[in-house]
Amino acid sequence: MSRPGSPESRHPDSPDRDSPEQAYQDFTRRLSYGDYLHLDELRAAHQPVTAAHDEHLFIAVHHVSEVWLGLIIRELQAAMTLLEGGVTDTPLKMLSRVVRAQEQLTNAWEVLKTMTPADYLQFRSAFGAASGFQSAGYRMVEVLLGNRNPALLRPHEHRPDLHDPLQDALRAPSVYDLTLRLLAARGLPLPRAVLERDLAQPTRLDEAVLEAWLTVYRDPEQYWDLYELAEKLLDVEDNFRRWRFNHLTTVERTIGFKTGSGGTSGAGYLRRALEVVLFPELWAVRTRL
Known part of the structure; x- marks a missing residue:
């Protein structure tokens, strides 16, 4: 019986260890890339206030x-x-x-x-x-320098x-x-x-x-x-x-030389x-x- 997380447990039907199918597939109990980086919160912070493309x-x-x-x-x-x-x-x-x-x-x-x-x-x-x-x-960078x-x-x-x-x-x-x-x-x-x-x-x-x-x-x-x-x-x-x-x-x-938004x-x-x-x-x- 293969250990959880071992190469055999990832995709036993794939004979090619370099295949992308060997990557971990189930993240119901593992920390995923998005979870680790809190990407949902990061994207939620990106909130334009207009419809302007730029x-x-x-x-x-x-x-x-x-x-x-x-x-x-x-x-x-x-x-x-x-x-x-x-x-x-x-x-x-x-x-x-x-x-x-x-x-x-x-x-x-x-x-x-x-x-x-x-x-x-x-x-x-x-x-x-x-x-x-x-x-x-x-x-803070300015002050430290x-x-x-x-x-x-x-x-x-x-x-x-x-x-x-x-x-x-x-x-x-x-x-x-x-x-x-x-x-x-x-x-x-x-x-x-x-x-x-x-x-x-x-x-x-x-x-x-x-x-x-x-x-x-x-x-x-x-x-x-x-x-x-x-x-x-x-x-x-x-x-x-x-x-x-x-x-x-x-x-x-x-x-140009307009006043800055901060005054x-x-x-x-x-x-x-x-x-x-x-x-x-x-x-x-x-x-x-």
């Missing part, structure tokens, strides 16, 4: 983007926990995963660009003041479950703050004003920090893990810039966001080498 595309792209943002947050937080403990090797793998997920986020704009201005206008007014500006996932602006958390004040974690992250070290603490732990001289700065404020270029990175970049063999970590952080910011640029160009080609100036606001520098010394070190 609203389906619009919702799908944003749903998928939020899932990628959730993964990025998870990987960043895990990497930061290890960095805080002085570990550098495993965080490199996690940051590499962040970079790959960022690439998927950026590619999503290419799909959305197939929507023309006329397509978008068929349903834009239907979602009112809703906007990606209110994405708690995107905001060091873009600190308390005003950007206000759209979430009505949801403590979203606002409180963002507020906590705003008051905690960013991934770059933790990296600078590693530099100091390795004996590289960093001023107390940098290591004990107001964490709710954005990072500003500091000459002493730049000198510390110059030491690392001039002797990568001695500081190899710090050197690798710096380059991986630069990969993350590079991809973050590409995402923001693709966001800007998608908005410009879809609505920002739209393209103008996004263009200014391109000026944000997360890891200033890692960019400046290239000029000074």
Whole structure:
């Protein structure tokens, strides 16, 4: 008698073990693909509010983007926990995963660009003041990377479950703050004003920090893990810039310079966001080498 789940129990009449008939057929007591991924709930969340054909595309792209943002947050937080403990090797793998997920986020704009201005206008007014500006996932990624602006958390004040974690992250070290603490732990001289700065404020270029990175970049063999970590952080910011640029160009080609649905100036606001520098010394070190 064959064991439940063994190849013999799947389809005993099929002599070909590579046949698709050998796959499991009965899921009355097994966890299926759809059950595992909760696909019924996922599809139920996809609810266009108009009959416009392209609203389906619009919702799908944003749903998928939020899932990628959730993964990025998870990987960043895990990497930061290890960095805080002085570990550098495993965080490199996690940051590499962040970079790959960022690439998927950026590619999503290419799909959305197939929507023309006329397509978008068929349903834009239907979602009112809703906007990606209110994405708690995107905001958390920004905060973890060091873009600190308390005003950007206000759209979430009505949801403590979203606002409180963002507020906590705003008051905690960013991934770059933790990296600078590693530099100091390795004996590289960093001023107390940098290591004990107001964490709710954005990072500003500091000459002493730049000198510390110059030491690392001039002797990568001695500081190899710090050197690798710096380059991986630069990969993350590079991809973050590409995402923001693709966001800007998608908005410009879809609505031009109209006001954004969330109340920002739209393209103008996004263009200014391109000026944000997360890891200033890692960019400046290239000029000074």
